Amino acid sequence: MTTRYERMKMQRRMQRRxxxxxxxxxxxxxxxxxxxxxxxxxxxxxxxxxxxxLHPVPAPPAGRAIGRVTVRSA
Incomplete structure (x- = not known):
């Protein structure tokens, strides 16, 4: 059983929604x-x-990678 305060609180929340x-x-x-x-x-x-x-077009051959960077550990 809810108290009067809890009922009022629930009612205000519902009205806000x-x-x-x-x-x-x-x-x-x-x-x-x-x-x-x-x-x-x-x-x-x-x-x-x-x-x-049924007959998909084959993918073009892979070219060389662009933007690849070598990172050396410090």
């Missing part, structure tokens, strides 16, 4: 569409041809 959710929904509804984030073209779904899956 409700206020935050309502404010968040109000802000998202008030945001104009012209300020919406632009769609990323990299997120678009593409179809991979079956032939590309």
């Amino acid at each position: 409700i206020r935050l959710v309502v404010e968040e929904r109000r802000m998202s509804a008030a945001r104009p569409d012209n300020h919406a984030e632009p769609a990323d073209p990299g997120e678009a779904t593409i179809e991979i041809p079956v032939a590309a899956l």
Whole structure:
């Protein structure tokens, strides 16, 4: 059984959560569409041809490594 103080504390916490959710929904509804984030073209779904899956293109031969640095211990 909870005490009166604990019940009041829980009620305040719940009211705070409700206020935050309502404010968040109000802000998202008030945001104009012209300020919406632009769609990323990299997120678009593409179809991979079956032939590309059955006969993949071999990778090009590995060239020499670029930017490799020799580190000597002191």
